[in-house]
């Protein structure tokens with residue numbers, strides 16, 4: 001099938017690349033000409049494991065091409081995936097101006113019937129507004145537009161694996177023909193007819209994904225409801241971790257036992273510095289705003305968000321507890337990205353930690369396997385190094401802020417030698433408290449009683 005992807009950000013690139021990989025002919029476009037130049041030159045503007053080789057092989061096979069001309073993409077395809085950004089406005093509501101402008105462009109350019117699919121995360125009711133915009137701006141009055149919602153559940157860092165091995169594919173539709181078209185698009189995934197670029201033929205056993213056909217409004221709600229619930233779970237674990245600190249419990253023991261109840265499940269109960277990134281925090285905000293706008297009180301989410309913001313306060317309390325005065329102390333930061341295996345720092349907790357430490361006069365050194373360049377653009381005065389041992393050199397404290405696996409395997413005897421004061425605050429509960437003390441460190445983490453020196 002001939003598909004167009006409008007918007008070559010993270011979601012657009014992963015979606016377009018994966019759709020090409022399962023055999024569709026994909027043409028992708030974006031209104032950012034600098035980004036298109038990078039893509040057309042065969043490079044990829046973001047870091048996501050497996051993405052670069054997958055895009056290269058899809059282009060080589062002629063399944064995927066990029067164009068800076070949106071009209072070309074619209075003319076070429078029967079199905080158009082809208083993957084543009086929906087960033088938060090001051091109020092927390094999603095800014096839908098990019099969706100609106102793409103809708104007008106499609107309406108203006110289309111000469112043949114199109115199925116227009118919302119892939120971007122949007123609040124409920126966007127589908128009906130999109131349909132109206134397509135209809136009223138349609139040039140050749142008779143062009144038929146159908147609208148569908150197909151939310152993505154791709155996690156950064158594992159997005160390509162998530163595309164090939166989803167738990168569910170949700171399609172919100174207005175007529176059964178759209179459901180059938182979407183089922184056909186995803187048939188290779190539903191029937192396991194693909195060669196997975198992540199696991200090279202050795203995919204872990206997985207349950208067959210469910211293909212869920214819903215109304216458009218339900219599909220839009222499902223995306224916000226899922227991400228908001230994940231945020232709730234994390235904040236719940238983080239409050240448990242505060243309780244454990246006060247009552248000598250160990251949050252890992254508690255959440256493990258709680259998560260073994262299949263009604264609760266083990267995932268997203270990891271306590272630490274809280275959730276960041278461009279999905280969970282912004283989706284919670286947008287969902288709260290949507291609920292407010294229709295007079296439904298979703299205070300539950302407000303609370304989850306408040307708990308999440310306070311994680312930085314909790315970390316700063318620990319830093320103060322140990323260092324007393326922060327001014328002129330040298331602090332090393334391990335990790336900057338909002339989670340491992342990405343270079344994404346949008347709404348990363350590390351950024352707020354940096355702001356607070358700088359405001360108090362700390363001297364900072366930082367490392368991250370992928371996110372240093374993006375962070376340098378915001379904080380040029382920090383000393384960056386790819387070498388964690390250099391970051392430890394002369395430091396009064398090391399803060400572990402992102403759970404990159406490499407930080408679990410550091411040569412701690414060497415780190416110990418490098419540091420001026422052997423203090424490690426592990427904001428992601430990555431290291432073993434006992435082992436760290438045996439190495440001679442003062443060590444603290446979140447909610448693991450007895451771990452405070």
Ligand code: UDX
Pocket residue numbers: 152153154155156157227230234267268269270271272273274275276277278279280338339
């Ligand atoms: C999320 C959703 O998981 C995905 O389905 C959706 O499509 C996009 O948004 P992503 O933003 O990539 O994905 O990250 P995710 O893995 O959900 O993690 C979000 C944040 O929560 C990270 O900062 C992570 O460190 C934090 N987190 C996650 C915790 O603090 N504890 C946990 O137990 C899990």
